[in-house]
Amino acid sequence: MSDIGKSIIQFIVEEQRNHPGSTGSFTGLMTDIASACKKISHLVNRSGIIGLGGAAESENVQGEVQKKLDIITNDVMVDHLNWTGHLAAMASEEIEEIIQIPDGLPKGEYLITFDPLDGSSNIDVNISVGTIFSILRCPPGVTEPTVEDFMQPGTEQVCAGFCVYGPTTMMILTTGQGVNGFTLDRDVGEFILTHPKMTIPEETAEFAINMSNQRFWEPPVQRYIDECMKGVDGGREKNFNMRWVASMVAEVYRVLTRGGIFMYPLDTKPSTDGGKLRLMYEASPMSFIVEQAGGMSSTGRERIMEIKPDGVHQRVPVILGSKKEVERVVFYHQNDA
Numbered sequence: 006m007s008d009i010g011k012s013i014i015q016f017i018v019e020e021q022r023n024h025p026g027s028t029g030s031f032t033g034l035m036t037d038i039a040s041a042c043k044k045i046s047h048l049v050n051r052s053g054i055i056g057l058g059g060a061a062e063s064e065n066v067q068g069e070v071q072k073k074l075d076i077i078t079n080d081v082m083v084d085h086l087n088w089t090g091h092l093a094a095m096a097s098e099e100i101e102e103i104i105q106i107p108d109g110l111p112k113g114e115y116l117i118t119f120d121p122l123d124g125s126s127n128i129d130v131n132i133s134v135g136t137i138f139s140i141l142r143c144p145p146g147v148t149e150p151t152v153e154d155f156m157q158p159g160t161e162q163v164c165a166g167f168c169v170y171g172p173t174t175m176m177i178l179t180t181g182q183g184v185n186g187f188t189l190d191r192d193v194g195e196f197i198l199t200h201p202k203m204t205i206p207e208e209t210a211e212f213a214i215n216m217s218n219q220r221f222w223e224p225p226v227q228r229y230i231d232e233c234m235k236g237v238d239g240g241r242e243k244n245f246n247m248r249w250v251a252s253m254v255a256e257v258y259r260v261l262t263r264g265g266i267f268m269y270p271l272d273t274k275p276s277t278d279g280g281k282l283r284l285m286y287e288a289s290p291m292s293f294i295v296e297q298a299g300g301m302s303s304t305g306r307e308r309i310m311e312i313k314p315d316g317v318h319q320r321v322p323v324i325l326g327s328k329k330e331v332e333r334v335v336f337y338h339q340n341d342a
């Protein structure tokens with residue numbers, strides 16, 4: 006029987022039955038995340054009407070000007086996740102310190118990291134934004150988690166997912182058994198499985214990179230993009246198309262559906278310290294999803310999933326998507342550096 010049409014919670018309950026000893030806590034956590042994302046979808050959708058557009062008067066830990074919705078969506082995530090007893094602590098792109106569970110509330114066996122609103126520069130121009138999350142296990146015996154407890158490589162993720170608030174609201178999820186896509190049915194208020202077993206097409210001819218950074222890239226990336234631009238006139242077997250949405254959620258969703266490569270490589274801009282995208286909120290969860298969909302993800306020098314973080318807000322270069330294209334960029338890093 007086809008799985009299409011199942012609610013996300015039914016899907017997860019059935020998936021968890023394959024894990025002997027599973028307590029149901031993970032299913033509870035996913036229910037909370039789905040609720041938070043439904044609320045965020047609603048707020049994003051109504052932001053213009055209820056006065057939530059525009060910038061706040063604050064900066065986040067990376068020195069980026071926060072949008073009002075960056076702050077509000079962070080609060081929605083925290084408020085939905087901190088009281089049900091499934092988490093031991095949280096870390097958010099928008100908050101400098103890790104977020105503890107308030108005193109008096111039960112603690113659980115998981116840690117979560119999240120980017121509550123990815124692509125928030127796109128809010129005011131009505132382009133897709135999203136939420137990205139990554140679930141880790143809290144080390145056994147730890148009741149007061151510290152930053153050190155979060156310093157686990159992406160290979161330790163129990164689950165990674167993201168929502169795109171676009172023409173439809175979708176949640177893309179992996180627990181290490183492939184990638185599944187769910188669409189929010191607003192009439193019934195449930196995420197419904199619409200895109201089972203998503204795999205990244207192998208044959209692709211689309212690249213995504215912010216070309217305005219070109220002069221700051223390293224030679225291997227210069228070479229790869231130069232060849233894409235020249236297409237069949239420059240030694241490649243095909244011509245390429247280019248996209249840059251500036252919302253990673255939308256770019257990764259496109260890569261999952263029609264293939265291609267997405268890059269935010271190392272550059273020499275003073276504002277980016279070793280890369281722009283954040284390992285624990287963006288790079289690591291997206292790498293888990295892309296690998297589970299048959300793609301590849303690298304900094305150019307190493308597999309992102311194997312990086313042991315040195316801080317919750319660490320940034321890394323990101324090159325992900327269709328395997329053959331990512332392999333080519335990695336090869337250029339090994340041979341042109």
Ligand code: AHG
Nearest residue numbers: 120122123124125126215251252253
């Ligand atoms: P965020 O809105 O969470 O800060 O993330 C934005 C990220 C990512 O989604 C996107 O790919 C990239 O920043 C866009 O960066 P540029 O504006 O430098 O192109």
Ligand code: MN
Nearest residue numbers: 120122123124
């Ligand atoms: Mn982001």
Ligand code: MN
Nearest residue numbers: 120122123124
């Ligand atoms: Mn963000």
